Amino acid sequence: xxxxxxxxxxxxxxxxxxxxxxxRGTLVAVDDISxxxxxxxxxxxxGESGAGKSLTGAxxxxxxxxxxxxxxxxxTLEGQRIDNxxxxxxxxxxxxxxxxxFQDPLTSLNPLYSVSRQLVETIQTHLPLNDKEARARAxxxxxxxxIPGAGERIDHYPHQFSGGMRQRVVIALALCAEPRLIIAxxxxxxxxxxxxxxxxxxxxxxxxxxxxxxxxxxxxMGVIAEAADRVAxxxxxxxxxxxxxxxxxxxxxxxxxxxxxxxxxxxxxHVDQLTQIEGSMPRLQEIPPGCPFNPRCExxxxxxxxxxxxxxxxxxxxxxCHLFDKAGA
Amino acid sequence: MFAFIIxxxxxxxxxxxxxxxxxxxxxxxxxxxxxxxxxxxTTLQDREKLRExxxxxxxxxxxxxxxxxxxxxxxxxxSYMHRRPVKDMLVERMPATLELSIxxxxxxLFIGVPMGVYTGLHRNGLLAKIFMSMSLIxxxxxxxLIGIMLILLFGVMLRWLPTFGRGEVVAxxxxxxxxxxxxxxxxxxxxxxxxxxxQMTLIMRLVRSEMLExxxxxxxxxxxxxxxxxxxxxxxxALKNTLVPVITITGLQLGSVIAFAIxxxxxxxxxxxxKMFIEAVADVDIPVMAAYLCLIxxxxxxINLVVDLLYYAVDPRLRIDQGAGxxxx
Numbered sequence: 001x002x003x004x005x006x007x008x009x010x011x012x013x014x015x016x017x018x019x020x021x022x023x024r025g026t027l028v029a030v031d032d033i034s035x036x037x038x039x040x041x042x043x044x045x046x047g048e049s050g051a052g053k054s055l056t057g058a059x060x061x062x063x064x065x066x067x068x069x070x071x072x073x074x075x076t077l078e079g080q081r082i083d084n085x086x087x088x089x090x091x092x093x094x095x096x097x098x099x100x101x102f103q104d105p106l107t108s109l110n111p112l113y114s115v116s117r118q119l120v121e122t123i124q125t126h127l128p129l130n131d132k133e134a135r136a137r138a139x140x141x142x143x144x145x146x147i148p149g150a151g152e153r154i155d156h157y158p159h160q161f162s163g164g165m166r167q168r169v170v171i172a173l174a175l176c177a178e179p180r181l182i183i184a185x186x187x188x189x190x191x192x193x194x195x196x197x198x199x200x201x202x203x204x205x206x207x208x209x210x211x212x213x214x215x216x217x218x219x220x221m222g223v224i225a226e227a228a229d230r231v232a233x234x235x236x237x238x239x240x241x242x243x244x245x246x247x248x249x250x251x252x253x254x255x256x257x258x259x260x261x262x263x264x265x266x267x268x269x270h271v272d273q274l275t276q277i278e279g280s281m282p283r284l285q286e287i288p289p290g291c292p293f294n295p296r297c298e299x300x301x302x303x304x305x306x307x308x309x310x311x312x313x314x315x316x317x318x319x320x321c322h323l324f325d326k327a328g329a
Numbered sequence: 330m331f332a333f334i335i336x337x338x339x340x341x342x343x344x345x346x347x348x349x350x351x352x353x354x355x356x357x358x359x360x361x362x363x364x365x366x367x368x369x370x371t372t373l374q375d376r377e378k379l380r381e382x383x384x385x386x387x388x389x390x391x392x393x394x395x396x397x398x399x400x401x402x403x404x405x406x407x408s409y410m411h412r413r414p415v416k417d418m419l420v421e422r423m424p425a426t427l428e429l430s431i432x433x434x435x436x437x438l439f440i441g442v443p444m445g446v447y448t449g450l451h452r453n454g455l456l457a458k459i460f461m462s463m464s465l466i467x468x469x470x471x472x473x474l475i476g477i478m479l480i481l482l483f484g485v486m487l488r489w490l491p492t493f494g495r496g497e498v499v500a501x502x503x504x505x506x507x508x509x510x511x512x513x514x515x516x517x518x519x520x521x522x523x524x525x526x527x528q529m530t531l532i533m534r535l536v537r538s539e540m541l542e543x544x545x546x547x548x549x550x551x552x553x554x555x556x557x558x559x560x561x562x563x564x565x566x567a568l569k570n571t572l573v574p575v576i577t578i579t580g581l582q583l584g585s586v587i588a589f590a591i592x593x594x595x596x597x598x599x600x601x602x603x604k605m606f607i608e609a610v611a612d613v614d615i616p617v618m619a620a621y622l623c624l625i626x627x628x629x630x631x632i633n634l635v636v637d638l639l640y641y642a643v644d645p646r647l648r649i650d651q652g653a654g655x656x657x658x
Contacts, residue, residue: 061554095556102554107547110566111646121565122555157645173555 008079009036010213011060011181016073018055018064018237020284027284029055029068031237034311037181042207042214044228044245046221046260048281052237053217057183059083060215061098062090078180096126099174099212101203103186105166109158115142115169116154119176126177141172146202164195171203178210185217200227221260225249233257236281236292243317253319255297291322299323337637341630346397348626352619353396405620410612415620418605423624424504425495426594426601430586433521437528438579444529445536446568449544460533467530472589476523476596483519491516493598520597524590528582535578539571546570572643580636584629 018030030052037043045053058064060075062085075083082093094100102108110118119138123129129137135154142150145168158166167187174182184203188196204227207214216228224231225245232242233254241254252258262275279296282288291309294300303322311318312325363376363385380386384395399406405415448457484492496512498505507513543549544567552562591603598604602621609617641647 063550063553091553091556091558093556094554100551100554102547102551104547108551110548110552110570112569112644113566114645121557121561125555125557125561159646170551173551176555 010039010041010078011037011215012074012076013056013060014074014076016056016059016075017071018052018059018068019071020068022067024285028071028287029237029284030059032073033234033237033239034073035232035239035242037213037215039180040207040211040213041230042204042216042228044224044231045215045217045234046219046224046231047234048219050281050284051234053219053234054185056234057100057185057215057217060183061094061100062087063094092126095122095174095179096177097179097181099176099179099182101167101170101174101182101184101187104190105163105170106190108170109166111158114155114157115161119154119169119173122173122176137176138172141175142169144206145169145172145175147172163191164198167191167195167199168202171199171206175206175210175212179212181213181215182207183215183217186219187216188223189218189220196223197226203227221249233260236287237284238292239311239318239320240293241317241319241321242311247316251315253314253317253324254293254321255299255323256293291320334638337634341634344630345623345626348623349397349400350393352400352622353393355615355619355622356396400620400623405623406616408609408614408617410609410614410617415616418617419602419620419624420503421505422600422602422605424506425599426587426590426603428507429517429520429524429593429599429601430583430590432517433524433586434528434579434583436521436525437532437582440525441529441532442536442568442575445533445571446540446563448533449537449540450563452541461537464530464533467526468534470526472523472527472592473596475526476519476593479519479523480596490519492519495600520593520599523596524586524593528579528586531582532575532579536568536571536575539574540567543567543570569643573640576636576639576643580632580639584625584632587628588625 013036014034016030016033017028020027020029033052033056035043045056047053055064055068058068059070060082062082064070070083073083074081077093077097082090085093109115113121116135116138119141120131120134123134123137124131127134127137139150139154142154147153147165147168153161158169161169171187174184187203188199191199200223203214203216206212214227216224218224228245230243231245231248233240233248233256235256241248241252241257248257249261252261256277259275259277263277277296282292282295288295288305290303290305290307291297291300294304297304301322307322309320309322309325311320314324363380363383367376367379384392387395403416405419407413408415408418411418444460448460451457480492483490491512494516495507496514496516497510498507498513499509500506507517549562549567552566557566589603590599590601591607593599594601594603595607602624605617606621608614609621
């Protein structure tokens with residue numbers, strides 16, 4: 001079977017810069033990042049907390065919280081620019097064309113409304129269905145996300161579901177209007193490890209069945225390796241490395257990605273000590289000049305401390321690191 | 330649920346008995362009732378005879394039991410001052426107080442809640458700041474001062490509104506209402522504003538702080554991420570989650586408004602129960618005072634019961650759990 005070759009990306013982010021104006025100057029949380037997501041593709045976005053992963057997701061659906069703002073760049077969805085739309089228009093895109101899944105299923109659902117009401121409300125916001133049709137669709141969705149006895153449980157309230165079940169409901173809510181893209185912000189972080197795998201499998205299957213693309217934000221390399229087609233590694237608001245997941249996992253190029261991989265324990269490989277990256281990611285107001293990773297990088301040179309590396313192609317991936325500069329480039 | 334109601338009812342009965350004991354105590358410890366009933370030239374024999382016929386020589390328990398039974402039947406005895414059944418006086422005065430109180434609380438709710446929602450949503454807006462500053466006046470100025478200032482402005486200087494009394498009233502059976510005549514409605518305006526102002530600002534500030542709290546929650550962000558309209562998010566999901574504290578405070582305030590209408594009624598010469606109570610205190614008219622005490626306690630108890638039941642209506646988590654959990658997965 002030949003994979004259909006898509007020429008135009010579903011989502012395209014170009015030179016995105018997100019700033020937080022504060023009294024003590026402007027903080028740059030996301031600095032000049034660009035990436036594409038192809039239709040049906042799962043792009044993993046990985047990085048430590050504060051790397052700007054979630055902010056990027058929020059910016060795409062127009063839910064950056066003030067004072068955070070997009071200072072520069074373009075976001076286009078299916079060829080339409082969406083980062084500068086008026087509120088009502090971006091609202092219509094949310095849920096309809098871009099769905100969202102949040103981290104904590106225990107707090108994502110309104111405790112005072114039944115599951116059916118939240119589903120029907122979302123469905124009717126986007127699709128021209130009457131109450132009966134919307135309810136039938138809600139039931140179908142619950143069935144699809146694997147809620148046993150959906151017919152009985154549809155009128156239950158969120159507190160009557162377990163965490164894993166609630167995350168399934170959240171996924172059903174994200175799928176209400178068949179969006180082309182889902183932004184899943186740490187969808188498994190708050191769940192038990194055994195449930196995490198189930199949710200990831202479910203998400204993968206649903207997106208495959210519906211042809212939905214996913215931007216999977218997480219700090220868990222394991223989740224990425226399991227689910228993603230491509231992965232973007234973020235550090236201090238920049239993309240350090242982006243490429244096909246096998247390539248990045250097996251042959252990490254950026255020293256930071258290397259460190260990330262070395263910190264994952266592998267069953268079967270005996271190691272005396274897991275490697276760790278010394279130090280911690282700089283705070284937003286203390287990002288050093290040059291490569292933001294240079295103070296923690298064992299291979300940093302003087303050039304790394306002054307000149308910011310740009311993304312460049314190395315084999316199948318793109319890396320922002322001076323180590324890979326070609327001679328004369 | 331049923332057991333809960335029974336338990337609350339029993340508690341209510343206990344509260345009422347305690348209040349009855351205090352009310353009954355008034356008769357025994359605040360002066361000698363015989364002195365209040367008879368003139369100075371009554372002989373000792375006559376006093377003794379009267380004491381015997383009134384049952385004042387019986388044991389404490391018997392007297393208290395008799396008092397409780399009579400009170401429960403609505404028989405509060407005779408007013409020393411007016412020489413007529415206290416019950417008749419209450420029936421005559423109650424409509425004035427209840428109309429004033431209920432109109433005030435409705436006014437406070439229907440103005441306070443939308444103002445609270447508005448100030449919560451537009452925290453930094455100019456209008457919201459004006460509301461907040463004005464609410465400080467409502468919170469800090471004493472009721473009687475507001476009343477007197479309103480009388481000065483609209484009653485004395487502009488001569489738009491009557492300065493005292495209830496205007497013309499229409500009798501509907503035993504209930505006299507001022508709501509059906511123009512002069513009755515005009516007379517109601519200033520006292521109800523006076524009484525409502527504090528409650529209104531209280532409710533507004535409460536709704537505002539609750540809204541600020543709720544708007545930060547994940548389920549509100551998730552509701553927005555699903556593309557629900559602002560109206561549905563703000564007035565549906567958010568406002569409903571602020572209701573429990575608002576119901577509590579409004580319930581308690583309705584009780585206080587009825588009880589403390591005394592001041593407003595005095596300022597506006599409003600012929601209600603509060604004014605009757607003040608007169609009774611001046612005249613040491615103990616049966617009236619005792620009856621007022623019991624009646625106000627009854628209002629509080631009933632309102633609290635209704636508030637507790639409203640919690641159940643609003644918050645499904647308090648209702649009997651129909652098989653929670655459902656296991657993981």
